[in-house]
Amino acid sequence: MRRASFPLGALVLAGLAGLAGLAGCSGCDRSREPDPVTPHAADAAAGGSATAAVASASVASGATRAAVRAAPERLVAIGDLHGDLDATKRALRLAGAVDAAGAWSGGKLVVVQTGDAVDRGDDDRAILDFLERLKGEALKAGGELIAMSGNHEIMNALFDFRYVTPGAFTSFNDVVPKPSDAPKLSEVDPPARGRAAAFSPGIGVYAAMIASRPVIARVGDTWFAHGGILPKHIAFGVDRINDETRGWLLGKQSIPPRILTQEDGPIWTRMYSAAPGPEDCAVLEEVLKTTGAKRMVMGHTVQRNGINPACADKAWRIDVGMSKFFQGPIQALEIRGDVVKVLKE
Numbered sequence: 001m002r003r004a005s006f007p008l009g010a011l012v013l014a015g016l017a018g019l020a021g022l023a024g025c026s027g028c029d030r031s032r033e034p035d036p037v038t039p040h041a042a043d044a045a046a047g048g049s050a051t052a053a054v055a056s057a058s059v060a061s062g063a064t065r066a067a068v069r070a071a072p073e074r075l076v077a078i079g080d081l082h083g084d085l086d087a088t089k090r091a092l093r094l095a096g097a098v099d100a101a102g103a104w105s106g107g108k109l110v111v112v113q114t115g116d117a118v119d120r121g122d123d124d125r126a127i128l129d130f131l132e133r134l135k136g137e138a139l140k141a142g143g144e145l146i147a148m149s150g151n152h153e154i155m156n157a158l159f160d161f162r163y164v165t166p167g168a169f170t171s172f173n174d175v176v177p178k179p180s181d182a183p184k185l186s187e188v189d190p191p192a193r194g195r196a197a198a199f200s201p202g203i204g205v206y207a208a209m210i211a212s213r214p215v216i217a218r219v220g221d222t223w224f225a226h227g228g229i230l231p232k233h234i235a236f237g238v239d240r241i242n243d244e245t246r247g248w249l250l251g252k253q254s255i256p257p258r259i260l261t262q263e264d265g266p267i268w269t270r271m272y273s274a275a276p277g278p279e280d281c282a283v284l285e286e287v288l289k290t291t292g293a294k295r296m297v298m299g300h301t302v303q304r305n306g307i308n309p310a311c312a313d314k315a316w317r318i319d320v321g322m323s324k325f326f327q328g329p330i331q332a333l334e335i336r337g338d339v340v341k342v343l344k345e
Helices: 008-013 041-047 052-060 085-094 124-140 151-157 166-170 179-185 190-199 205-211 231-236 238-249 278-291
Strands: 075-078 110-113 144-147 216-219 222-225 295-298 308-310 315-317 331-336 339-344
Touching (some): 085 124, 124 205, 151 190, 151 205, 179 190, 190 205, 222 278, 231 238, 231 278, 278 295
Parallel strands (some): 222 295, 295 315
Antiparallel strands (some): 075 331, 308 315
């Protein structure tokens, strides 16, 4: 399988100076995630131990205002899709969101998809388009589909294509860069230029599409993020994280917010989704207590035994590896008030 390789110059031209660790993939192990951008020591020291008092002040100032939706009668969360359109449709049918033809049939249902729709499979463009269509259909029916950004959506906007399949490159061949885009894309390998043009911040239609997708969201008493939410994310401001990520993807700033791409950023942390201990659960409890929420739902780390809770049922891990790449089961998480239930195909 051919892998894209990008010299440092391509990243610099894309306004990503300092992210050289994402370039190139000679000898990459496709079964493992790349390391995120290493946080600056000063940032880690300043933000890594944010107190509940600071976070509370941030919440009080309206930092989470735009991220919060009212609790619906029925809420369903779906984890990582990774380029498998069939698994995507099956998960949405399991949720009661779509009919056999793939049209929205969920009425006032709210569905949250926690990111990583792309990479590892050939269908990622089809999935992005499918979810975008469903967003409109859901709104017309009084429901909502909240498609979120995971680390793989952001990696593509950073031109880190090491997990892109040959078929997923080909599906973007019809995206022809404009002459004015040539300097930004000149050092990208020709087979990848269509995809690069599509995901390039400030240029691509798919960069604009994922710009509309939150990194962090809250519905009723439940927080959602691809990786997880730490006290320092609340202190920084949920709206600020979403807004600055959106601004970067729309080309209003040259680099993404550091807090997004740090090792413990909301799309990267595995504090709750891997094997959380008492100290990790205490951090989760701080976030929930500070914000008045009851639980957190995240993807990112494949759960080989299916969807399961941690930290006294306050952390729900919903990435079950349902794509062809991981060959996991089709599952979703249903929330009705205080009742949380795992849906299985």
